[in-house]
Amino acid sequence: MPTTKLTRPTVPFSEAAWITGLPSSIFTEESHYRLREWARKWCDDVLMPAAAKYEEAGIITDNDAYSQAAKDGVLLVFALGVRVPQKFADMAKAQGIELPAGIKPSEWNNIHDYIIWDEFNRCASSAAVMGLVGGLTYGAGPIIHFASEEQRQKWLPDIFAGKKRICLAITEPLAGSNVANLSTSAVKSDCGKYYIVNGNKKWITNGIYSDYFTTAVRTSGKAGDAHGISMLLIPRGEGVTTKHMKMMGGGGSGTTLVEFDDVKVPVENLIGKEGEGLRLVFYNFNHERMTIAFTALRYARVCLEDSIAHARRREVFGQKLIEQPVVRHKIGHMAREVEALQAWVESVVYSQLHLSTEQSNLLTGGTCGLLKAHAGIVLEHVCRDAVHLLGGMGLTKGGTGDRIERIWRELKALTVPGGSEDVLLDLGVRQQLKLVKPQGAKM
Numbered sequence: 001m002p003t004t005k006l007t008r009p010t011v012p013f014s015e016a017a018w019i020t021g022l023p024s025s026i027f028t029e030e031s032h033y034r035l036r037e038w039a040r041k042w043c044d045d046v047l048m049p050a051a052a053k054y055e056e057a058g059i060i061t062d063n064d065a066y067s068q069a070a071k072d073g074v075l076l077v078f079a080l081g082v083r084v085p086q087k088f089a090d091m092a093k094a095q096g097i098e099l100p101a102g103i104k105p106s107e108w109n110n111i112h113d114y115i116i117w118d119e120f121n122r123c124a125s126s127a128a129v130m131g132l133v134g135g136l137t138y139g140a141g142p143i144i145h146f147a148s149e150e151q152r153q154k155w156l157p158d159i160f161a162g163k164k165r166i167c168l169a170i171t172e173p174l175a176g177s178n179v180a181n182l183s184t185s186a187v188k189s190d191c192g193k194y195y196i197v198n199g200n201k202k203w204i205t206n207g208i209y210s211d212y213f214t215t216a217v218r219t220s221g222k223a224g225d226a227h228g229i230s231m232l233l234i235p236r237g238e239g240v241t242t243k244h245m246k247m248m249g250g251g252g253s254g255t256t257l258v259e260f261d262d263v264k265v266p267v268e269n270l271i272g273k274e275g276e277g278l279r280l281v282f283y284n285f286n287h288e289r290m291t292i293a294f295t296a297l298r299y300a301r302v303c304l305e306d307s308i309a310h311a312r313r314r315e316v317f318g319q320k321l322i323e324q325p326v327v328r329h330k331i332g333h334m335a336r337e338v339e340a341l342q343a344w345v346e347s348v349v350y351s352q353l354h355l356s357t358e359q360s361n362l363l364t365g366g367t368c369g370l371l372k373a374h375a376g377i378v379l380e381h382v383c384r385d386a387v388h389l390l391g392g393m394g395l396t397k398g399g400t401g402d403r404i405e406r407i408w409r410e411l412k413a414l415t416v417p418g419g420s421e422d423v424l425l426d427l428g429v430r431q432q433l434k435l436v437k438p439q440g441a442k443m
């Protein structure tokens with residue numbers, strides 16, 4: 001365990017226990033503490049100013065944060081997620097890019113992934129964080145795990161260097177929770193050199209900013225047939241149109257309607273084999289759900305932090321709000337939900353540290369679904385109370401309630417994508433039922 005000094009934050013519950021220096025069974029490496037400090041500074045220096053600009057405009061207005069993220073290895077680690085295999089680190093190093101905070105590729109794991117998501121989300125801006133890494137995190141996964149070496153060499157260096165942006169295009173107007181229902185068609189041309197792609201993708205994070213679309217397409221069968229789905233990397237070009245969607249949450253990150261109209265895609269852009277597209281999509285679901293739970297957890301903590309700070313300043317009926325037992329009671333309920341969520345997140349992160357992705361998908365898939373659903377529910381409770389505690393300021397853009405007002409608008413963009421709450425509560429139970437012995441079986 002690295003020696004860390006106990007620190008006293010200015011606001012109670014504003015930090016997870018390990019950050020205040022309390023002993024932890026998970027955050028045991030010096031690199032965890034180094035990355036946390038680095039990511040906090042990066043959030044303060046790059047993301048907070050970016051959030052102010054992008055949230056005001058409702059869209060990303062410049063390339064400043066993205067270029068900085070490329071230089072500082074942020075794009076690299078978000079594209080790779082929970083491990084940094086040496087071959088990908090070498091690919092990035094050839095362009096002068098190393099991991100953040102001087103972490104070695106062999107050291108990086110899902111604990112570092114949690115730390116960087118947690119710290120970056122202190123800015124409470126989906127435009128800044130998801131605008132930067134939403135498409136990349138989910139869109140690069142199939143290339144990292146399933147593309148051929150030739151495809152990786154062709155696409156990844158530019159993605160790590162921020163020269164090309166990527167997103168994941170699965171959902172369609174008639175295929176959301178039920179992915180197998182998708183109908184965007186990819187038909188081989190007579191010459192056999194191309195797929196001709198036609199169809200629409202809806203709510204695609206970062207779509208308007210992207211050069212590459214990691215796209216689930218139908219190469220055979222009808223809507224509903226899970227076996228006829230394949231994965232194609234579609235470059236922006238003739239026949240690809242993107243339109244920014246107006247959203248209650250997630251708009252600033254570039255939520256997009258993507259239209260493919262007779263798009264000619266070289267057959268070399270098929271990722272994996274024809275017909276195994278859904279397997280590739282599902283492979284990354286656990287990680288996607290964990291990152292959404294990390295975001296909801298930090299957002300909930302931000303709500304708690306900003307409401308306690310306000311309650312200690314604001315005087316109503318001749319005393320500070322925090323002196324009212326009813327206010328402390330409300331804060332007590334918020335805090336118990338946030339701390340319990342923190343403990344569950346840390347425990348799943350720890351389990352996954354010791355499992356391969358395949359084992360993790362099998363053994364923690366149901367838990368991840370439940371955790372993601374739970375994190376959204378906690379955030380809704382905590383944010384609701386935070387808005388009340390701030391009174392009018394909780395509804396006001398800018399000033400004391402800035403982050404809380406934003407989180408209130410954004411929180412459904414955490415509970416619907418990545419598996420809607422009802423779908424995941426059901427999935428979580430079904431998955432756990434599969435893992436136990438049939439009832440009545442002998443021990």
Ligand SMILES: Cc1cc2nc3c(=O)[nH]c(=O)nc-3n(C[C@H](O)[C@H](O)[C@H](O)COP(=O)(O)OP(=O)(O)OC[C@H]3O[C@@H](n4cnc5c(N)ncnc54)[C@H](O)[C@@H]3O)c2cc1C
Pocket residue numbers: 167168169170171173175176177178202203204205206247249250251255413416417418419420421422423426
């Ligand atoms: C901000 C945002 C960003 C997104 N980013 C992306 C992206 O980058 N790429 C991408 O491909 N997609 C993206 N999506 C799409 C997202 O994955 C879908 O919205 C989601 O899967 C739900 O699909 P749907 O909207 O079609 O809802 P539907 O599938 O129509 O479901 C509507 C509701 O019905 C209920 N329901 C559905 N099925 C069941 C069931 N089996 N059991 C119980 N209840 C059920 C649930 O309450 C659900 O919320 C994004 C969406 C949003 C809002």
